[in-house]
Amino acid sequence: MHQEWKKPLKHKNFDLCLSYYGDDKGCFKEQCDFYFESKGTKWPVIKEIIQSLGSEIFHYDAIWFPDDDLRTDATNINRMFEIFMEQGFDLAQPALTKDSFFSHSVTLENENFRWRYTAFVEIMAPVFSRSALKKCWHSFNGNKSGWGLDLLWPKLLGDPEKRIAMIDETPVTHTRAVGGGTLYQYITGSPFDEMAKIEKKYGVDRSTYDLPHYNGVLKDKKLYIMILAHQNEDVLKAQVENIRHFNPNAGIILYNGGSNKNFPENLELAVCPYSRPIKWIYQARVLLDVMRWLEETNVNYEYLVSFDHDMLFIKQGFEEFLDTSMGNVDCMGWQMLMGSERDKYPDPNVPDSLWREWKKWKGIFRTDNFVRYFNPGQVYRRGIIQRMLAYLNHTIKQETLDNLLDNTTVYGFEEMFSVTLAMASGGKCREYPDGNEYNFAVRWGDDLTQEEVSQAINRPAYYWIHPVKGNNLIKTSQWLLGDVPDTKEDIPTNGHADIKSDLQTDVHVEPPKDAHTELQTDVHVVPPDEVHTAPKTNFHVKPDDDIRIDSHKDSHADPHVTQPVNNESKRRGSKERKEIKERKKCERRERREKVKWEGIKRREEKRRERKERKEREKREKRERRV
Missing domain, CATH: 3.90.550 (Spore Coat Polysaccharide Biosynthesis Protein SpsA; Chain A)
Known part of the structure; x- marks a missing residue:
């Protein structure tokens, strides 16, 4: 030859x-x-x-x-x-x-x-x-x-x-x-x-x-999608097939968060070599490890997206959506909140746990406040990733940072670490369009229903959904890819639909609450045409008025997606009754959650009062001895 x-x-x-x-x-x-x-x-x-x-x-x-x-x-x-x-x-x-x-x-x-x-x-x-x-x-x-x-x-x-x-x-x-x-x-x-x-x-x-x-060195791609998984290869396979179907040009990186180094055994995936066993609520280092690997091997890409084990894409065109939605911003995520906006958090334990460790992290972020994204679907441009890694190299030794990440008890730190680091590095950040709160397509808790998935498909700003877990993910992916009939048995139909028809995307920043009066918030809005520099302590929040989605006016489905079967005219009455029932169920759930968080808040206030009382007693004892 x-x-x-x-x-x-x-x-x-x-x-x-x-x-x-x-x-x-x-x-x-x-x-x-x-x-x-x-x-x-x-x-x-x-x-x-x-x-x-x-x-x-x-x-x-x-x-x-x-x-x-x-x-x-x-x-x-x-x-x-x-x-x-x-x-x-x-x-x-x-x-x-x-x-x-x-x-x-x-x-x-x-x-x-x-x-x-x-x-x-x-x-x-x-x-x-x-x-x-x-x-x-x-x-x-x-x-x-x-x-x-x-x-x-x-x-x-x-x-x-x-x-x-x-x-x-x-x-x-x-x-x-x-x-x-x-x-x-x-x-x-x-x-x-x-x-x-x-x-x-x-x-x-x-x-x-x-x-x-x-x-190894990955091939150059415009979009890389990082999946964190450690078990259930069938579910991972369904996710990979879903990603490749709706994003055929994207690269996929697996972060193996378990102890089985041979996972997965039958899928050809690029596995991050820095993978290690990860606890569910302490995942902050995952995205950082993948960022480091990509930069060390000098891979050319534009976007890196974090993809949880219970996410699916629902239509094509995500790359184009990122080009349009992100404009000149550096990162994008769902429900952006400041650390001082405690009452707006779905789980106040998240900000509270970081405030308790803030002395350890303030010297790294060099700011008096932090930022949070809901973890699924965070997007970072390569440019800001390079600045984030350079910032860390000049701020803290790698060994010291690894020790902090390995021993932190900050609950859900993956929601705050990367985006706060991006802003500390001078990045401009925004929310997804319609992404200012949990709703029928993106939320924490119950799996999405088939009706909710269909609604998300018909919304022009929605390209992925969360959560759909385990076997439900497999069935939902098959339905989306057209591998199974459109039947009620395939995808769960019981759940909570919290549909907001007039969602806002501007980020409103409030001053710190009384519980954190010693902390200062330094946040200002950067107009789109402002020349951006990278200060050490100021946060730059990019408004998203230029990418407004009006759900009342635009009810057309995405042109890339086959329309789901429309049987609304046949069952309008029963569907309205079902929506009322679901809405009431959701309201009851919200009331329960409110009571729960009020109880947590009271316990936290009592804990702070006890701590202050003990400190006051110690002070008085010292004064008496003097």
Whole structure:
């Protein structure tokens, strides 16, 4: 197949050396730059050729040793060498296309990556740098089959980190079954026995072949969606299919928040290498870890979106929606609140828990207040992410920050950490259109019903929903993708519909409540045309009047979405009764919640009073002693 390697000839930017082991003398001599004829197996013969060429072979920056049954072309080979040299690899190989014959799954192309860092490359097609070849070529005649040599080479190179790679951007096709080549006729013993001798002599282990890649560089995408999950691969699969259906050009990153490092076992996803077990209410570091990984590997993207395990997309066009909605702002989220707006929080424990630790975090954020987004669907531009990471690098040591994040008890810190850091870094932030409160499409608590999902589809500013959990997520995704009939049994119909027909999107900032009179709020509104700088303590809140959604005037469905079955005319009366019933149920629930939070508030006030009384008594005791 070497004839294909040179096509198109004008793109050939390498020298080709052929070692012919057939019986037709001079068969391919005119088709290459160097020509040798030798019977025998691949690697002992290659060592003989290197000895024949002498120092001439070390004039090359990189040398590739492919098997003769690989299908590729000159353009692909050139690009492989370019990547190899640009990244300074010691040892690499092109990944194998999905239709290739293969021995080790890690060698198969992963379409999420440009290249992946691995513990070895296979003897089928390794690329050596000049320095790596000098260290390894003496081992090429270690046995006849070559089996086990690919375990030895990384050890001879010192197992360098991020210098051994599988290049996914330039895959080749292995066209012949493994072990089916004619060269195996020259092997008298067992290749497995030969590999065992390599293992024993050099202290290497064939279990290395089973290791997955440990890091890599993702392909450039305009939109990356980060999913946090750690169990239930069927649900994750449904989410991934949903994302890929409605956002076919987006990249997906999984943050594995559990202890099972092999999760998921049957999905090809890019897993953040900084993943670690995460407690449900302490997820602040998740988005930060993904941001760091993307920047360390210099991936080009525009938007990073956090996607909870109980979210689904409901229509296409999300990228275009972000372009329009975000304008010149840096981040966007649902229900933006200041820390001082305690009474507006669905759960006052969230701000209260951060105020209790505020002394630890105030020095990092360098402000007297903080900001909060509902966690699902937070969006950050790459530009503000770069500024956030630079801000942290100049503000706190990585080890100190990691220790703070690992030991914080701030409840729901993921809702406050990233957006407050964005604003501390000089970012402009806004809410989603219609995103100033929980409603029928985005809320905490009960799963959305099919009716609510249908309503969200018909609202032009809604592209995703939350929450839909477990099996309900699977069924809802199937319904959205048209895989199941439109029946009441598929998606739950009992829930709470809290539909607001005249939602506002402006952010209203109040001064701190009496409970926090010592804290100051420094917030002002930045007009769209104002030149923005990045002060240390001021918050810049971008108004969203320019992206107003009037739900009364615009009742048309999104043009990209198939309309759900409309049977309102047949069941108008029963639906109105149902809505009244649901509204009353919602009102009762709100009253219960109000009573609950008032009780929490009273207990918190009593706790503060006890604390103040104890401090006052201590003060009085000290004064009496004096």
